[in-house]
Every structure is written in C-alpha cells, then in structure tokens.
Amino acid sequence: xxxxxxxxxxxxxxxxxxxxxxxxxxxxxxxxxxxxxxxxxxxxxxxxxxxxxxxxxxxxxxxxxxxxxxxxxxxxxxxxxxxxxxxxxxxxxxxxxxxxxxxxxxxxxxxxxxxxxxxxxxxxxxxxxxxxxxxxxxxxxxxxxxxxxxxxxxxxxxxxxxxxxxxxxxxxxxxxxxxxxxxxxxxxxxxxxxxxxxxxxxxxxxxxxxxxxxxxxxxxxxxxxxxxxxxxxxxxxxxxxxxxxxxxxxxxxxxxxxxxxxxxxxxxxxxxxxxxxxxxxxxxxxxxxxxxxxxxxxxxxxxxxxxxxxxxxxxxxxxxxxxxxxxxxxxxxxxxxxxxxxxxxxxxxxxxxxxxxxxxxxxxxxxxxxxxxxxxxxxxxxxxxxxxxx
Amino acid sequence: xxxxxxxxxxxxxxxxxxxxxxxxxxxxxxxxxxxxxxxxxxxxxxxxxxxxxxxxxxxxxxxxxxxxxxxxxxxxxxxxxxxxxxxxxxxxxxxxxxxxxxxxxxxxxxxxxxxxxxxxxxxxxxxxxxxxxxxxxxxxxxxxxxxxxxxxxxxxxxxxxxxxxxxxxxxxxxxxxxxxxxxxxxxxxxxxxxxxxxxxxxxxxxxxxxxxxxxxxxxxxxxxxxxxxxxxxxxxxxxxxxxxxxxxxxxxxxxxxxxxxxxxxxxxxxxxxxxxxxxxxxxxxxxxxxxxxxxxxxxxxxxxxxxxxxxxxxxxxxxxxxxxxxxxxxxxxxxxxxxxxxxxxxxxxxxxxxx
Numbered sequence: 001x002x003x004x005x006x007x008x009x010x011x012x013x014x015x016x017x018x019x020x021x022x023x024x025x026x027x028x029x030x031x032x033x034x035x036x037x038x039x040x041x042x043x044x045x046x047x048x049x050x051x052x053x054x055x056x057x058x059x060x061x062x063x064x065x066x067x068x069x070x071x072x073x074x075x076x077x078x079x080x081x082x083x084x085x086x087x088x089x090x091x092x093x094x095x096x097x098x099x100x101x102x103x104x105x106x107x108x109x110x111x112x113x114x115x116x117x118x119x120x121x122x123x124x125x126x127x128x129x130x131x132x133x134x135x136x137x138x139x140x141x142x143x144x145x146x147x148x149x150x151x152x153x154x155x156x157x158x159x160x161x162x163x164x165x166x167x168x169x170x171x172x173x174x175x176x177x178x179x180x181x182x183x184x185x186x187x188x189x190x191x192x193x194x195x196x197x198x199x200x201x202x203x204x205x206x207x208x209x210x211x212x213x214x215x216x217x218x219x220x221x222x223x224x225x226x227x228x229x230x231x232x233x234x235x236x237x238x239x240x241x242x243x244x245x246x247x248x249x250x251x252x253x254x255x256x257x258x259x260x261x262x263x264x265x266x267x268x269x270x271x272x273x274x275x276x277x278x279x280x281x282x283x284x285x286x287x288x289x290x291x292x293x294x295x296x297x298x299x300x301x302x303x304x305x306x307x308x309x310x311x312x313x314x315x316x317x318x319x320x321x322x323x324x325x326x327x328x329x330x331x332x333x334x335x336x337x338x339x340x341x342x343x344x345x346x347x348x349x350x351x352x353x354x355x356x357x358x359x360x361x362x363x364x365x366x367x368x369x370x371x372x373x374x375x376x377x378x379x380x381x382x383x384x385x386x387x388x389x390x
Numbered sequence: 391x392x393x394x395x396x397x398x399x400x401x402x403x404x405x406x407x408x409x410x411x412x413x414x415x416x417x418x419x420x421x422x423x424x425x426x427x428x429x430x431x432x433x434x435x436x437x438x439x440x441x442x443x444x445x446x447x448x449x450x451x452x453x454x455x456x457x458x459x460x461x462x463x464x465x466x467x468x469x470x471x472x473x474x475x476x477x478x479x480x481x482x483x484x485x486x487x488x489x490x491x492x493x494x495x496x497x498x499x500x501x502x503x504x505x506x507x508x509x510x511x512x513x514x515x516x517x518x519x520x521x522x523x524x525x526x527x528x529x530x531x532x533x534x535x536x537x538x539x540x541x542x543x544x545x546x547x548x549x550x551x552x553x554x555x556x557x558x559x560x561x562x563x564x565x566x567x568x569x570x571x572x573x574x575x576x577x578x579x580x581x582x583x584x585x586x587x588x589x590x591x592x593x594x595x596x597x598x599x600x601x602x603x604x605x606x607x608x609x610x611x612x613x614x615x616x617x618x619x620x621x622x623x624x625x626x627x628x629x630x631x632x633x634x635x636x637x638x639x640x641x642x643x644x645x646x647x648x649x650x651x652x653x654x655x656x657x658x659x660x661x662x663x664x665x666x667x668x669x670x671x672x673x674x675x676x677x678x679x680x681x682x683x684x685x686x687x688x689x690x691x692x693x694x695x696x697x698x699x700x701x702x703x704x705x706x707x708x709x710x711x712x713x714x715x716x717x718x719x720x721x722x723x724x725x726x727x728x729x730x731x732x733x734x735x736x737x738x739x740x741x742x743x744x745x
Contacts, residue, residue: 081682188479
C-alpha cells in the first residue's frame with residue numbers, strides 16, 4: 001500500500017515536471033500581442049531582507065500608479081521575489097530577461113543580490129537600475145547596471161567631511177560590522193578622507209569589529225574610551241548600532257556617534273531610546289530637504305496612498321528607479337533594451353524624489369546626500385551635502 | 391559484477407547522454423539555468439547522502455565544504471585584472487594575485503581543498519556521534535564562513551568576489567551545461583561503484599550497527615573518515631560549480647541555510663538512496679521555480695487571488711511534513727533504480743530517463 005502510494009507520488013512529481021515543461025511552452029501564445037512595456041522588479045520579499053525589499057516595491061508601485069503609461073503603451077510590472085538569496089536572485093533575473101522578456105529591470109535591495117543578477121543582465125544585454133545597492137562592485141565592469149543611489153565611497157567621504165568640518169574632531173574611533181560589506185566599505189572610505197583632511201596618518205585611533213547578531217559591545221566601547229577618540233563612526237546594521245548607542249551611554253561615553261543610512265529606521269529609536277539623541281548619519285532623502293520638485297509630488301502621492309506613514313528613503317529610491325526607467329524609455333523612443341541602456345547611460349540632471357541624478361561613466365548616481373540627526377526621539381534634517389565634482 | 395549489469399549501465403548512461411543532447415536543443419536560457427542548477431544540486435545531494443545516508447553520520451557541514459571549494463576555485467580561475475578590481479578595499483595577498491589555472495584543474499584543487507578541510511576537522515569530530523556530530527559540523531561550517539569574512543586580503547571579506555569566469559575552458563556560458571552534467575554522470579557512476587564495493591558495504595554496516603560492524607573487523611574511524619573526505623570533495627566541486635555558474639560568491643551565500651536546502655533534498659528523496667537524491671534534487675529545484683506562480687496573482691476565470699510572496703515555501707514545508715509523517719526514510723527509502731523494475735512494473739519507464 002505504502003509502496004504503491006510512494007510510487008504514485010513519485011510519478012505525480014515527474015508528471016508535474018513534464019506538465020510544466022509544456023505549460024511554459026504554451027504560456028506566451030495565451031497572451032495576445034498586447035501593447036505593453038514590461039518592467040521587471042526583483043527584490044527580497046521573503047527572508048532576511050524582506051522589510052527593505054517591501055519598502056522599495058512600495059515606491060515602485062506608487063510610481064507605477066502615478067505614471068502607468070509610456071510611449072502610449074501600458075507599463076506592466078513583473079515583480080519577482082529573490083528570497084534574500086543570491087542563487088534565487090540570479091534565477092529570478094534569468095527568468096525576467098528570458099521568460100518575461102522585460103525591457104528594463106529595477107532592484108535590488110542588497111548589493112549581493114544585485115551583483116549575482118548583474119552577470120545575467122550583462123550577458124542578456126538588458127539594463128538594470130539599482131535602487132539601494134551601494135557596493136561599488138555592482139556597477140563596476142558592468143555597462144548594463146546603473147543605480148539611483150550614491151555609493152559607499154561617497155557616503156564615507158561625506159561623513160568624514162562632516163566629522164572634520166562640522167563636529168570639528170581630529171581623532172575618531174571605528175566600530176565596524178565585519179560581516180557587512182556596506183559597513184566595511186563605508187569605514188574604509190571614511191578613513192581615507194579623514195586621514196587626508198587631518199593630515200594625520202593615525203587620525204583613526206581605534207578600530208573595533210563585530211559580527212551581525214552580536215549583542216555586547218562593551219569591549220569595543222571600553223577600548224574607545226581608553227583611546228582618546230573624539231567621535232565614533234559606527235556604520236552597520238540598525239539593531240546592533242542601536243545597541244552600541246545604548247551601551248555607550250551606559251558606559252558614560254558622551255562622544256558624538258556618526259553612522260550611515262541604515263540607521264534611518266524606527267527600530268533605532270525604539271531600541272536605543274534616549275541614547276539615540278544626537279547621533280548623526282547620512283542618508284538619501286528627507287521630506288524636509290525638498291531636493292527637487294519631484295520630492296513634493298512623491299510626498300503628496302505617498303501621503304494619499306499610505307496615510308499616516310512616513311516614507312522611507314529606500315521607498316523614494318524605488319520611486320526614482322521607476323521614473324528614471326520611464327524617462328529612459330521615452331528618450332530611447334522604444335522598448336528595446338539596448339536603446340534604453342544607451343539612453344540611461346546618457347542620464348544627466350534627472351530630477352528624482354531623492355535628489356537630482358546624473359550617472360557617471362560607471363553608471364553610479366552622482367547626487368547629494370542628506371545629513372540627519374535624532375532630536376526628541378525623531379529623525380531631524382540637518383543639512384544637504386552636494387556631490388563632489390570630479 | 392555481472393556482464394549483463396555492465397551493459398545495462400552503459401546503456402543507461404548512453405540514454406542519459408542522448409536525452410541531455412536532445413534537451414540542450416530546446417531549452418531556453420532560463421530553463422537551461424534551472425537545469426544546470428538541478429545538476430549542481432544532484433552533486434551536492436549525492437555528496438551529502440554519502441555521509442548522512444550511507445554511513446549514517448549526521449553531518450551539517452556542507453556549506454563549509456562548499457565555501458572552501460568555491461573560494462579556492464574562484465581564486466585560481468579569476469584573472470589578475472579581475473582580482474585587482476575586486477580587492478579595492480585592501481590589496482590582495484601578492485602570492486595569490488598572479489596565480490591562474492585552467493578551470494578543470496582549479497575545480498579539482500577546489501575539491502581537494504574541501505577534502506583537506508574535512509580531513510582536518512574529521513580527526514577530532516568523527517569521534518562524536520549523532521546530534522553531537524551535527525552540532526560540531528554545523529559549527530565548523532559557521533567557522534569557515536567567519537574566517538572567510540575576516541580574511542580581507544585573501545577572500546575580499548564581506549564584499550565577496552565578482553566576475554568569476556564561466557564554467558569551462560572556452561569562457562562561453564553555454565559550455566556550463568556539459569561540464570555540469572558531465573560531472574553529474576561521473577559523480578553518479580562513482581557513487582554507485584563505491585556503494586557496491588566492499589567499502590560501500592562497510593559504510594552500510596556502520597550505518598546499521600556500529601558495534602556489530604566493529605565486531606566484524608571494520609575499522610570504524612577509517613571508513614567514516616573516508617566517506618567524510620569523499621563527500622567533502624564532491625561538496626567542494628558542487629560549491630565551485632555553483633559559484634562559477636553565478637559568477638559571484640560571498641560568505642553570506644554559504645550560510646547554514648544552504649546546508650538545510652540540501653538536507654531537504656536528501657530527506658525527501660530518501661536517506662541512503664542515490665536514485666532518490668537524483669530525482670529529488672531535480673524535482674525540488676524545478677518546483678522551486680515553477681511554484682513562483684503561487685507568489686504572483688492568480689486568475690481563475692473571474693476569481694482573482696492576490697499572491698503573497700513566500701507561498702511557495704509553504705508548499706515545501708507541507709511536502710516535507712507529509713514525507714516525514716508517512717515515509718520516514720524518504721520517498722525512495724533505500725531503494726535504488728534497477729533494470730529489474732521493468733520486468734515487474736512495465737508502466738514505470740519514465741523513471742529510466744531520470745536516473
């Protein structure tokens with residue numbers, strides 16, 4: 001009985017493969033050649049990074065609602081989940097370019113997934129617009145990958161300048177999340193700029209490391225206390241960063257704490273509480289910065305769609321990636337991926353919700369950064385830093 | 391081995407090769423990618439099945455072996471320019487910069503390095519049993535990951551590596567298909583021969599009863615170590631292929647979740663069945679893509695169901711539960727495909743194509 005049943009199950013599994021094989025063959029003929037332009041989206045919608053992916057898709061969908069057509073044709077969004085997994089990201093990417101035949105792809109949160117998918121896009125010759133993948137490797141040596149966010153070197157640079165010119169410190173200490181490419185990259189470029197600004201090879205007096213998921217940072221903080229540092233730069237995941245703020249306060253460390261865009265989540269304030277007061281970080285966007293006229297448009301639309309919610313920076317970036325894609329399609333005058341790529345590469349002074357986007361020769365956005373602080377338990381806009389002209 | 395058996399085996403290999411050639415003709419690049427992935431998972435599932443299924447060692451160190459294999463091969467195949475581009479944070483160790491070997495050699499070196507890692511940790515760890523072994527090996531694979539994260543000048547740390555060349559020697563993406571499936575055939579044949587040899591019988595004896603096996607004169611430690619090292623070798627090869635198929639690796643790829651993917655395949659297919667692992671690796675990998683339909687919006691007539699991302703994972707959980715509840719030893723148990731099936735069950739011909 002059991003044997004028969006197991007045979008039956010095995011057979012069903014095999015048949016389902018066959019059926020699927022046929023199904024995939026038949027699928028394209030079902031849809032008549034309706035005039036649509038397909039835009040693919042691959043984001044982590046399940047798994048460890050689902051929260052970030054969700055926010056970006058929110059922005060993309062919102063933009064799609066505002067601008068549903070291009071070149072007189074309807075835009076169809078094809079959203080695939082990459083399960084916060086590199087293998088899945090590459091699969092999803094292949095599916096988008098091969099099965100769904102999209103003209104351009106948007107995404108993803110998380111540089112690792114973008115790098116894995118980037119190889120696929122490059123081979124297929126389909127352009128991709130990254131939303132918040134800040135690792136320089138994403139676009140390096142890949143002429144089909146662009147992005148609407150600035151990259152880690154720029155952000156590290158901005159914070160180093162801020163620390164030197166505004167906070168007026170000469171010696172800093174690092175706490176780096178070693179297992180996070182973002183944190184490692186930011187610290188490296190902060191270090192380079194800061195050493196140059198101060199002219200002091202040993203301007204970084206202490207470097208502490210931790211791994212994602214660590215809970216106790218007293219060893220690093222005690223080291224900082226003894227090192228004579230005047231400020232702490234601690235880019236990294238928000239949960240760990242919030243714990244660092246909290247434990248620094250408990251240890252009586254009153255140094256200014258600087259960080260990166262990952263801190264802009266309510267969790268930081270929830271976990272760190274009063275200890276988060278006064279921390280400073282750079283980010284992509286702020287509702288009060290009014291970077292471009294599109295910012296206002298985005299904010300109005302967002303307020304209408306998701307009443308009572310504050311838009312996250314990555315949502316604005318998702319929004320930007322979509323309107324940039326549409327703009328490129330319009331300039332290319334066709335849905336041909338190659339033409340869109342060329343149009344994208346020529347992007348200059350494109351007004352997005354999170355600032356003006358000009359793409360450099362690597363396909364990276366040259367744009368302004370926003371610096372924010374925490375005041376009375378709220379993220380507060382401090383200043384805008386213009387991009388460095390090369 | 392009987393002469394008739396050898397002929398039959400050769401015939402079945404020929405059938406598989408013909409089938410692969412036919413398939414290669416009409417697979418789109420997306421389907422080819424999934425199919426390649428199937429092959430890699432077959433290799434990984436077989437290597438785990440050797441350790442977990444045939445010797446009965448509950449090892450969860452697979453992701454670690456894969457990482458060792460993948461990183462070794464990647465460092466050996468990447469060109470100097472690519473390495474310089476990747477290591478922009480901290481320069482690469484000079485002795486690594488200029489090393490470049492052809493893919494097949496690098497692949498084998500990757501496998502050997504994974505074996506070496508298995509040998510080194512096997513010595514202390516294989517003296518443990520059951521759950522303790524599982525915990526120790528899981529810990530080992532996490533240690534490997536943490537080491538790779540922290541050796542910035544050797545592995546580029548958390549930034550990962552990008553721009554790994556295509557699988558093969560001609561640097562063409564289409565070559566991957568034959569390399570992967572060629573290695574699958576080699577792996578399957580190797581495993582079948584190994585399991586049928588005296589070593590294989592010793593493995594099974596250890597699985598059934600260690601004390602009895604030892605009383606029969608089997609050197610427990612030697613045999614366990616042998617299975618562990620061979621399994622790690624193929625895991626390393628599988629890891630290298632996976633890395634080169636995607637063209638990028640980073641330490642996060644080799645989390646314990648990857649090990650559990652392979653455990654899922656092995657458990658579904660049958661712990662201790664080569665046939666089961668092969669079928670299950672192919673079915674699970676394809677199903678994972680096919681079930682994407684569930685994540686999207688489904689329209690049945692006028693009924694529109696809005697998909698929730700992640701629904702497809704639920705299907706696997708249910709499937710695993712059903713299998714565990716009703717077929718404790720997996721769908722195939724310890725049974726293997728054999729030609730004698732045809733005599734008994736004429737309707738089962740479809741299976742021949744898969745094994």
